[in-house]
Amino acid sequence: QGLNGSSIAGLLQHGFVLLTGGRDSQGGPVVTLPSLQNRSDPSPDEVVTCLQYLIQIPSEETKRLGFSVVVDTRDGSWANLNMVMACLQKTVSSYVKQVLVVLHENDKRANQDRPSNSDPRYITVNQLFKYIDPKQLTYDLGGRMEYNHSIWLRTRLNYEQFLKDAQTTVEHLKIQEGEIQRSYNHPDPQASPLEALRKHRQFHEVIMTVPTEVIHQGQDVLKSLQENGFSGYSDNQGMIPTLDNLEAQKQVKRVLQYLTNRVDKLQEFLEDRDRSLNANMQYAEWKRNVKVVVDWVLGPGEKLLASQNDIGDSYEAAEELRKRHEEMEIKCTDTYGQYAELRHTVDDTVAAGLPIADDMKAERDYMDTVCRSFATRLERRRTLLITSVRFHRFAEELSACLDELLELFSSDVEADTVEAVEEAIKTLETKCDNCDRVAEQSLNDGQSLLDEMSRPIKNAFGKDISPDYSNQIKHVNKRLENLQERKMRCDELADVRKLKLQQLLQLRTCERDTDQAINWINELCDVMVTTHTDMGQSSDEVEALHDDHKKFEATALGTYEYGKQLLQAALVLRRSLRYDIEPNYDRAQRLEEAWRRFSKGT
Structure with missing residues (x-):
């Protein structure tokens, strides 16, 4: 376009020339020069400028249909038609199809015959409708088209x-x-x-x-x-x-x-x-966080773990090391949590199908290798310390059991009755069984501890970083050997103690049975004195009483002989046990005294 409406908006606002949008009977655009309404005529330049601007608006195809120019002169406007025609000739000559000059009804020029192709054509308003439909004309020309120039111009x-x-x-x-x-x-x-x-x-x-x-x-x-x-x-x-x-x-x-x-x-x-x-x-933020995790594991984490190689030389020391290891694991909790979140982010990225997923998976695999290797070593360290705690606990428990047995073995056996001896035997067997159980557990845990320390340890990159456990292995072996030696000595002493208790049980049994035999003989004597007084009334009764008496005497004699055998066995046992034999002589005298009394009674 040659002209911009904004540059001549003030001129256009006067409405000297209008392009209302109406069409003539052949479809050509209608250009209207409306009544000036007592305004002075515009200059030729102003008319030309308005025409140049307005003829730009219809399409080229529409312009080829030809413009119909309507000039409203009914109130005396546009008196200088030559100027108007000159302006039209200068601007739209090639596109003008007809110039229609609307005259007052009484103007004689409206009735003059003119060639159909001559311009302009002088017509009245009613004659105008032959060329242009009233629907395409504004109200001031007798048409029915609404038109507001201010709105048109603004739009x-x-x-x-x-x-x-x-x-x-x-x-x-x-x-x-x-x-x-x-x-x-x-x-x-x-x-x-x-x-x-x-x-x-x-x-x-x-x-x-x-x-x-x-x-x-x-x-x-x-x-x-x-x-x-x-x-x-x-x-x-x-x-x-x-x-x-x-x-x-x-x-x-x-x-x-x-x-x-x-x-x-x-x-x-x-x-x-x-x-x-x-x-x-x-991804950059995620990668930075991955670096934080990996750097912590390979830096402070490695230093923390590498500084913990001892296993303790006692239960208290091992337990203290285990607690310190738990504290170290707690320090790793935040890193483990961040590690889990980073892995979850990778899963979300893969599920979303983002292009960085492959790079993140590669970084994740590297992080997995580092973190899982570290976690495995932490787990092994915890297992090692738990095993050390168990070993030293059972070792100290076994040592206490052995000390208790040695104290028992060094004491004299004071058991004057069969029941007391049996209780002593039961106590000894219980203590020995408990020592056997603790010794077996100590041996198993000690061997597990040695096996754990012998296993190689590698870092995330496959490098052997096994700690030097030579002193700890020597300590465990020495502790096991010491306990085994003490256990063997205690087992030997226990066998001797058991043998002694068995002999003592036999002694107390013999002495108990001897006392019972003496009591029986005395009781038989009392029975004989009080009940064997009848002499019989006939030879048969006498014979029967004599047979009963013989049986009675045989029973007493058997008891007496049994008592002597028991005393003989008790004497042997006392000498074997290096016990005083005087109590044995006392029982022998009591047995003889009971037998003499019985013999006199018969």
């Missing part, structure tokens, strides 16, 4: 401004798209992912602000065209917008569609880039 200026801004926006997008390609093809190597994302979002905002505003501007213009189509351009009966209005709407829609498509495409690209940069930022 037209907004429309032109939108098209101008749209063109500027297209150029803006072209420049910015080139800038995007340059910045993305040659990113700043010094910029961090966070800086790149922040810069991209600022760039995004700068790029999209102008197109978004222009699109909103176009939507407002379209709305104005649609609304004003019923106020300034519509048919009074059918309320149909003018063709010029519809063409303007189509143009706005086409431009809006073009801008929207271009903006949507750019928006999609920028959003993809935003997601990519955001993923890169998250």
Whole structure:
């Protein structure tokens, strides 16, 4: 377009020349020079300028149909028709189809016959309807078309401004798209992912602000065209917008569609880039956290673990080391929690199908190797210390058991009855069984401890970092040997003690049975004295009583002989046990005394 409406808005506001949107009977645009209404005639330059601007509006195809120029001279306006014709000749001569000069009804020129192709044509308002339908004429020319010049001009200026801004926006997008390609093809190597994302979002905002505003501007213009189509351009009966209005709407829609498509495409690209940069930022943050975890494991974690090689030389020392190891494991809790979160992030990334998933999986595998190796060594260290605690606890328990047995073995056996001896035997067997159990557990835990210390230890990279446990192994072996030697001595002493208790049990049994035999003989004597007094009334009774007496004597004699055998066995046992034999002589005298008493009684 040659002229911009905004540059001549003041001139256009006067309404010297109008393009109402009406069409003649052949579809050509109607240009109206309305009544000046007592205003002074415009200058030729002003008319030319208005005409030059207005004839730009219809499409080339529409202009080829020819303009119908209507000049309203009924009130004396446009008296200088030669000036008007000169202006038309200068601007639209190739497009003018007819010039219709509307005269007052009483003007004689309206009835003069003129050639049909001669311009201008002088006609009345009623004759005007032969050339142009009343629907295409404004009210002041007797037509039925609504037209508000102020609204038309405002809408037209907004429309032109939108098209101008749209063109500027297209150029803006072209420049910015080139800038995007340059910045993305040659990113700043010094910029961090966070800086790149922040810069991209600022760039995004700068790029999209102008197109978004222009699109909103176009939507407002379209709305104005649609609304004003019923106020300034519509048919009074059918309320149909003018063709010029519809063409303007189509143009706005086409431009809006073009801008929207271009903006949507750019928006999609920028959003993809935003997601990519955001993923890169998250990956950089994730990678930094992975480095924190790995560096802690390979640094402070390794130092903590490497500084804990002792197993303790007693139960208290081993238990203290175990507690310190638990404290160290607690220190690792935060790192383990962060490690678990980092692995979960990888799973989410893989599930989302992000392009950085493969890189994250590779980093995760390396982190897994480092962390799991460290966790395995922590677990082995904990197992080693627990085994050490158990070994030293059972070793000390066994030592206490052996001390208790040795104390028992060094004491004299004081058991004057069979029951007391049996209780002593039971106590000894219980203590020996307990020592056997503790000794077996000590041996097993000691061997487990030795096996654990003999296993090689490798770090995450396969390097052998087995601690030097030679002193600890020597300590455990020495402790086991010492306990085994003491256990063997105690076993020997226990066997001697058991033999002695068995002999003592036999002694107390013999002495108990001897005392019982003496009591029986005395009881038999008492029975004989009190009951064997009947001499019998006949020879048969005498014979029967004699037989009973013989049996009675035989029983007493058997008891006496049994008592002597028991005393003989008791004498042997006392001598074997190195006990005083005087109690044995006392029982022998009591046995003899009971037998003499029984013999005298018979």
